[in-house]
Amino acid sequence: MTLNIEVLEQSFEKVKLHADEFAASFYENLFKANPELKPLFTKTDIKSQEKKLLNSLVLIVENIRKPEALEPVLKALGARHIGYGVIPKYYKPVREALLVTFEQYLQQHWTPEVKKAWLDAFTAITALMLKGAGEESTPKVVEKPTTLAKPVPSEQPATWQFQTKTLELSLSQLKQIPHKLIDAFWIAPTWFIAIVSATLFAVVVVIVDENFVLEEVLGAADTISLVVALVLFIKEIPDRRKQFHCQAWGTVDAAHGVKVSYARIFALQNLNEDGVSLRGLDASGAMLVDINLFHANLSNANLMTSDLTNANLHSANLDNANLCEAKLSGVNLSHAKLGFARLSRANLNSAKLNDANLICADLSHANLSGTNLKNASLSGANLQGAYLGSANLKNAKVSDAELRGAFLEGAIMPDGSKYRSQN
Numbered sequence: 001m002t003l004n005i006e007v008l009e010q011s012f013e014k015v016k017l018h019a020d021e022f023a024a025s026f027y028e029n030l031f032k033a034n035p036e037l038k039p040l041f042t043k044t045d046i047k048s049q050e051k052k053l054l055n056s057l058v059l060i061v062e063n064i065r066k067p068e069a070l071e072p073v074l075k076a077l078g079a080r081h082i083g084y085g086v087i088p089k090y091y092k093p094v095r096e097a098l099l100v101t102f103e104q105y106l107q108q109h110w111t112p113e114v115k116k117a118w119l120d121a122f123t124a125i126t127a128l129m130l131k132g133a134g135e136e137s138t139p140k141v142v143e144k145p146t147t148l149a150k151p152v153p154s155e156q157p158a159t160w161q162f163q164t165k166t167l168e169l170s171l172s173q174l175k176q177i178p179h180k181l182i183d184a185f186w187i188a189p190t191w192f193i194a195i196v197s198a199t200l201f202a203v204v205v206v207i208v209d210e211n212f213v214l215e216e217v218l219g220a221a222d223t224i225s226l227v228v229a230l231v232l233f234i235k236e237i238p239d240r241r242k243q244f245h246c247q248a249w250g251t252v253d254a255a256h257g258v259k260v261s262y263a264r265i266f267a268l269q270n271l272n273e274d275g276v277s278l279r280g281l282d283a284s285g286a287m288l289v290d291i292n293l294f295h296a297n298l299s300n301a302n303l304m305t306s307d308l309t310n311a312n313l314h315s316a317n318l319d320n321a322n323l324c325e326a327k328l329s330g331v332n333l334s335h336a337k338l339g340f341a342r343l344s345r346a347n348l349n350s351a352k353l354n355d356a357n358l359i360c361a362d363l364s365h366a367n368l369s370g371t372n373l374k375n376a377s378l379s380g381a382n383l384q385g386a387y388l389g390s391a392n393l394k395n396a397k398v399s400d401a402e403l404r405g406a407f408l409e410g411a412i413m414p415d416g417s418k419y420r421s422q423n
């Protein structure tokens with residue numbers, strides 16, 4: 001589906017002027033037409049929910065030209081909605097309420113073209129959120145990456161062709177044989193591989209030396225058992241790795257609630273080095289100073305009040321992670337994904353956050369003094385009460401409205417100028 005991005009952006013600019021009232025009217029319209037949805041929000045502070053909804057709309061519209069950045073964030077948002085009790089059929093009333101509210105605020109600018117643009121956008125957003133919800137609720141099957149699968153390239157960056165994956169049919173049967181043999185090696189039972197490798201070795205020996213008779217082959221039993229042992233050693237590497245991963249997770253679990261555990265630091269680093277996802281890790285309050293979790297998948301992790309001083313989290317995925325009140329001074333979060341992350345009251349003094357994605361992150365009352373935020377994306381982020389003295393925001397994606405509640409004395413602003421208060 002190709003979205004009419006220009007129309008979406010222009011119409012949203014008009015709505016942004018009345019942002020707070022727009023969000024309040026949306027919930028009013030939603031509950032008026034669908035009172036049965038109200039119980040879903042009983043525990044919700046509706047004022048902050050209005051802001052969150054608005055933030056997410058800002059995020060969506062501002063990143064609509066970058067679907068690859070938006071996709072994981074929306075899928076994660078959809079997955080979280082399962083926990084809020086949201087089922088697929090609720091998306092329709094929400095869509096209707098959103099359209100009615102747009103009509104209310106855009107008035108004469110609510111043309112059929114604008115309506116279609118928002119309808120298409122909502123359909124695309126819903127598809128992604130439901131996809132994320134589906135992935136969360138279905139059991140995860142560890143799939144071996146197939147060399148035949150290849151994603152369909154999108155026609156242009158702004159077209160939303162998220163779901164299509166197809167098999168490349170042009171590869172010859174011949175090319176598949178080595179892959180099939182390798183797959184069979186890993187799948188087949190160990191006893192079978194032992195017999196096959198012993199037989200193959202014996203056959204090779206006979207072929208190489210035509211004078212070799214059976215007794216001589218049997219005489220070479222020592223060599224054969226050596227070869228079989230080697231083959232089995234290779235075959236059992238994945239099992240040993242699995243065992244090692246189980247032990248490492250055991251160490252992490254055993255350290256739950258314990259503040260200082262060097263074994264946990266070691267286990268987490270090793271798991272990450274092996275490419276194991278640390279998604280949803282619960283290490284709140286843990287001392288993880290200097291830990292190296294480069295490129296780790298820590299999405300949805302609970303690291304509240306943990307001490308990650310000087311940690312290496314370069315390129316890590318911390319989407320939706322809870323880092324409230326975490327100690328993060330000197331941490332390397334360059335190129336990290338922190339969409340919707342909760343960083344309220346975190347200490348990010350002198351942290352590296354350049355090129356990080358902080359869309360809709362909660363940075364309220366965080367200490368960002370001297371933080372490098374060059375090229376960071378802060379669209380929709382909450383910076384209320386954040387301390388940004390001497391921070392570097394050069395080329396950061398952040399609006400004046402988002403910066404309004406922050407302390408900025410001495411900060412380098414997105415345009416490269418130095419912030420000086422009027423008095």
Ligand code: HEM
Binds near residue numbers: 043077
């Ligand atoms: C366009 C689709 C939607 C968007 C962009 C959206 C956005 C959001 C956001 C940003 C939050 C804040 C919490 C978080 O980030 O996880 C949230 C929470 C929530 N949403 Fe949605 N939402 C959508 C659809 C729906 C639908 C269809 C329902 C069902 C009526 C719903 C009900 C809720 C509820 C109950 C919460 C939790 C409030 C709380 O207690 O904190 N949302 N939504």
